[in-house]
Amino acid sequence: MTTEVAKPVIDVRALDKRFEQIHAVRGVSFSVHQGEVLGFLGPNGAGKSTTMKMIAGFLEPTGGTILVCGNQVLEEPIKVKKAIGYLPEGAPLYGEMTVYRFLDFIADIRGLNGAYKKKRIDEIIKIINIGSVVNQTIETLSKGYKRRVGLAQAILHDPQVLILDEPTDGLDPNQKFEVRNLIREMAADKAIIISTHILEEVDAVCTRAIIIASGQILFDGTPDELHGRSASRNIEEAFRLITTQHYRGKGESVQS
Amino acid sequence: MNILAIFKREFRGYFVTPVAYVFIAIFLFLNGLFTFYLGAFYESNQADLEPFFRFHPWLYLFLIPAIAMRLWSEERKTGTIELLMTLPITTAEAVVGKYLAAWCFTGVALVLTFPIWLTVNYLGNPDNTVILASYIGSMIMAGGFLAIGSCISALTKNQVIAFVISVVICFLFILSGFPMVLDLFRNWAPQAITDAIASFSFLTHFSSIKKGVIDIRDIIYFAALISFWLYANVVVIDARKAS
Numbered sequence: 001m002t003t004e005v006a007k008p009v010i011d012v013r014a015l016d017k018r019f020e021q022i023h024a025v026r027g028v029s030f031s032v033h034q035g036e037v038l039g040f041l042g043p044n045g046a047g048k049s050t051t052m053k054m055i056a057g058f059l060e061p062t063g064g065t066i067l068v069c070g071n072q073v074l075e076e077p078i079k080v081k082k083a084i085g086y087l088p089e090g091a092p093l094y095g096e097m098t099v100y101r102f103l104d105f106i107a108d109i110r111g112l113n114g115a116y117k118k119k120r121i122d123e124i125i126k127i128i129n130i131g132s133v134v135n136q137t138i139e140t141l142s143k144g145y146k147r148r149v150g151l152a153q154a155i156l157h158d159p160q161v162l163i164l165d166e167p168t169d170g171l172d173p174n175q176k177f178e179v180r181n182l183i184r185e186m187a188a189d190k191a192i193i194i195s196t197h198i199l200e201e202v203d204a205v206c207t208r209a210i211i212i213a214s215g216q217i218l219f220d221g222t223p224d225e226l227h228g229r230s231a232s233r234n235i236e237e238a239f240r241l242i243t244t245q246h247y248r249g250k251g252e253s254v255q256s
Numbered sequence: 257m258n259i260l261a262i263f264k265r266e267f268r269g270y271f272v273t274p275v276a277y278v279f280i281a282i283f284l285f286l287n288g289l290f291t292f293y294l295g296a297f298y299e300s301n302q303a304d305l306e307p308f309f310r311f312h313p314w315l316y317l318f319l320i321p322a323i324a325m326r327l328w329s330e331e332r333k334t335g336t337i338e339l340l341m342t343l344p345i346t347t348a349e350a351v352v353g354k355y356l357a358a359w360c361f362t363g364v365a366l367v368l369t370f371p372i373w374l375t376v377n378y379l380g381n382p383d384n385t386v387i388l389a390s391y392i393g394s395m396i397m398a399g400g401f402l403a404i405g406s407c408i409s410a411l412t413k414n415q416v417i418a419f420v421i422s423v424v425i426c427f428l429f430i431l432s433g434f435p436m437v438l439d440l441f442r443n444w445a446p447q448a449i450t451d452a453i454a455s456f457s458f459l460t461h462f463s464s465i466k467k468g469v470i471d472i473r474d475i476i477y478f479a480a481l482i483s484f485w486l487y488a489n490v491v492v493i494d495a496r497k498a499s
Contacts, residue, residue: 019499056342060498081344088342092335094265096272108261109343137272153339 091150262353324405386468393465433457
């Protein structure tokens with residue numbers, strides 16, 4: 001990354017994904033710069049997770065390009081995956097491992113070693129606040145703890161890019177507050193994408209919001225602009241207006 | 257060193273769940289049963305372990321798919337495959353790491369049959385180099401079964417389906433060397449075809465090994481078989497990305 005003209009850290013162009021019957025993502029383009037926290041909003045099945053899976057290199061796009069830190073996901077998958085910390089939908093984890101062993105495994109794969117590895121794991125355990133469960137097997141943890149272990153795994157190697165699919169799902173209000181603070185604290189030197197159903201989260205952490213429905217971008221702008229879409233500046237109403245217009249077939253694809 | 261990290265995780269995984277202990281107990285029990293009853297180990301009055309190794313292909317036929325079925329099916333079922341495949345590792349590294357862990361685990365079970373080796377040495381004076389060669393051969397054959405099972409496991413998230421299909425394919429690989437099957441072909445097919453079918457069989461290649469003869473051709477056969485199925489395993493996993 002050069003500093004003169006800031007190139008986007010994530011650059012998605014004309015991204016397309018078809019599953020046999022379903023056209024899940026249709027020509028999605030956007031970019032994310034360092035310091036940005038992009039909120040992915042949209043109804044269930046809109047294509048949010050599919051887009052995130054493609055950026056993370058788990059699914060191959062049917063068309064379009066994805067550049068992460070200047071590397072094509074399909075051509076340099078290992079370089080891209082090294083730069084990304086990814087929390088998959090539902091935070092899947094190896095249930096039979098203890099939290100510590102699991103993080104140790106991720107650290108090994110992420111190339112951390114020796115004293116630094118131990119220091120970093122301990123640091124993350126403190127940051128994510130999972131100290132009380134490090135020696136428990138993951139399958140015995142509550143949903144909130146599992147989500148936090150998933151988050152710990154994603155940020156362990158201090159990646160340039162964070163892709164978090166519903167990072168606060170299943171957390172209690174206090175935990176949500178903590179995770180949002182954490183994301184804000186990390187934001188300055190990273191490019192972050194989070195998906196969420198909680199619209200207040202957009203105000204709390206995002207610098208930009210994208211609304212996706214049926215695989216298309218319907219809105220791309222700042223949270224403030226999103227508020228402005230509703231007469232009463234209510235974000236929920238703005239969201240409803242944008243997405244329902246689209247489903248009535250009247251909505252044109254709006255990009256700001 | 258990604259392979260090593262995956263290997264360690266997987267290998268340890270066997271021993272934190274009851275899988276390892278149940279498998280090893282059953283493996284040892286069936287080995288004993290086959291050797292002493294079906295193999296007539298005592299009655300043969302010979303100081304060798306042929307009656308012990310003779311049944312290994314049959315034992316592996318059911319036990320190896322049981323080990324292999326979870327290798328990839330479980331990752332698919334629990335969704336951890338998404339975690340694994342978005343880590344900075346290649347598909348081949350993941351496949352080989354998992355495979356080697358399962359293979360070493362099988363090796364542990366095989367090593368734990370050592371009391372039978374002690375017994376035969378106590379009772380007589382067997383040729384221990386033959387026994388060592390047979391152990392190595394048995395291990396290599398287990399690797400063949402395992403590579404098939406690992407590939408099939410990547411095809412489905414249902415472990416039962418993975419198990420059943422693996423058993424059937426492994427059975428075909430055993431069967432193709434059976435005199436009964438070969439006779440079916442011998443009557444009408446050219447000798448070359450019958451030989452080719454026989455040459456695909458685990459039994460054909462294991463028969464010399466269990467006598468303690470490690471022939472380079474048998475090694476090449478198993479190496480090629482394992483490579484082929486692991487390669488197919490990688491292809492299957494990569495194909496799922498694009499689906």
